[in-house]
Amino acid sequence: xxxxxxxxxxxxxxxxxxxxRSLLDELFERDGQTLSELEQRLSMTRFGVMKxxxxxxxxxxxxxxxxxxxxxxxxxxxxIRLVHDRWVxxxxxxxxxxxxxxxxxxxxxx
Amino acid sequence: xxxxxxxxxxxxxxxxxxxxxxxxxxAKYNFGMGATSDWKPGSRYEASAPGAGLLVEGENLEVxxxxxxxxxxxxxxxxxxxxxxxxxxxxxxEPVGSSCRxxxxxxxxxxxxxxxxxGGWPMILSGLKTLLETGELLDTPGSxxxxxxxx
Numbered sequence: 001x002x003x004x005x006x007x008x009x010x011x012x013x014x015x016x017x018x019x020x021r022s023l024l025d026e027l028f029e030r031d032g033q034t035l036s037e038l039e040q041r042l043s044m045t046r047f048g049v050m051k052x053x054x055x056x057x058x059x060x061x062x063x064x065x066x067x068x069x070x071x072x073x074x075x076x077x078x079x080i081r082l083v084h085d086r087w088v089x090x091x092x093x094x095x096x097x098x099x100x101x102x103x104x105x106x107x108x109x110x
Numbered sequence: 111x112x113x114x115x116x117x118x119x120x121x122x123x124x125x126x127x128x129x130x131x132x133x134x135x136x137a138k139y140n141f142g143m144g145a146t147s148d149w150k151p152g153s154r155y156e157a158s159a160p161g162a163g164l165l166v167e168g169e170n171l172e173v174x175x176x177x178x179x180x181x182x183x184x185x186x187x188x189x190x191x192x193x194x195x196x197x198x199x200x201x202x203x204e205p206v207g208s209s210c211r212x213x214x215x216x217x218x219x220x221x222x223x224x225x226x227x228x229g230g231w232p233m234i235l236s237g238l239k240t241l242l243e244t245g246e247l248l249d250t251p252g253s254x255x256x257x258x259x260x261x
Contacts, residue, residue: 010209031111031112031113031114032112032114056181060116060118061195063114063116065114067213074112074113074114076114076115076116077115077232078115078116078117078231078232078235078236080232081233081235081236082117082239085236085240085248
């Protein structure tokens with residue numbers, strides 16, 4: 001049995017919020033930002049950014065590194081990949097493959 | 111540019127180290143690419159796959175089993191990635207309870223580097239977790255693209 005130490009529930013919960021998704025998008029665009037940088041870019045209060053970052057860190061979606069006096073935040077896409085491998089590939093991809101096959105057949109018939 | 115990838119795997123540091131440095135085990139989760147080296151500081155390593163030839167090469171910069179492995183990396187699978195030059199990959203293993211936290215830090219990447227260089231890490235780490243925790247291979251499309259099975 002594959003274990004999910006951070007817990008899949010925490011990942012789904014963290015992703016179920018548009019502000020937290022925009023924080024992830026922000027880190028996807030520019031990885032390794034400090035709290036102050038994120039606060040400015042998202043025009044949010046420091047407290048708000050901290051609160052959301054905490055949820056993302058607990059879900060393993062954001063990881064941090066100390067660089068001198070600064071704490072840098074990095075997007076960790078691995079839990080999303082685990083969700084994909086556990087759920088999306090199981091339910092969605094056989095359908096996607098079947099549908100693209102169907103599309104090809106229909107287009108060839110025309 | 112620097113990218114950080116982190117995963118928890120229920121295993122021991124020794125087994126995790128073996129899965130990273132054993133060519134045959136590595137091929138099972140690393141797009142079918144096995145890595146060969148004598149794993150000594152300053153020596154070379156190569157990753158290749160049958161039919162696809164040499165795909166990655168580099169130098170072992172730090173080797174501290176079963177905790178830390180730092181390597182330079184030159185990707186060779188296309189002209190585009192060859193033009194990216196040399197980057198650096200650090201594998202760090204930290205025991206946490208009955209599991210290990212594995213952190214892969216891929217840095218010394220050019221700003222706006224081709225995402226093929228680092229985009230495969232989530233799939234590789236997911237496959238490594240599946241292999242160590244279940245003994246099975248991850249069969250998500252693309253995960254074994256260079257292996258014989260996929261050919």
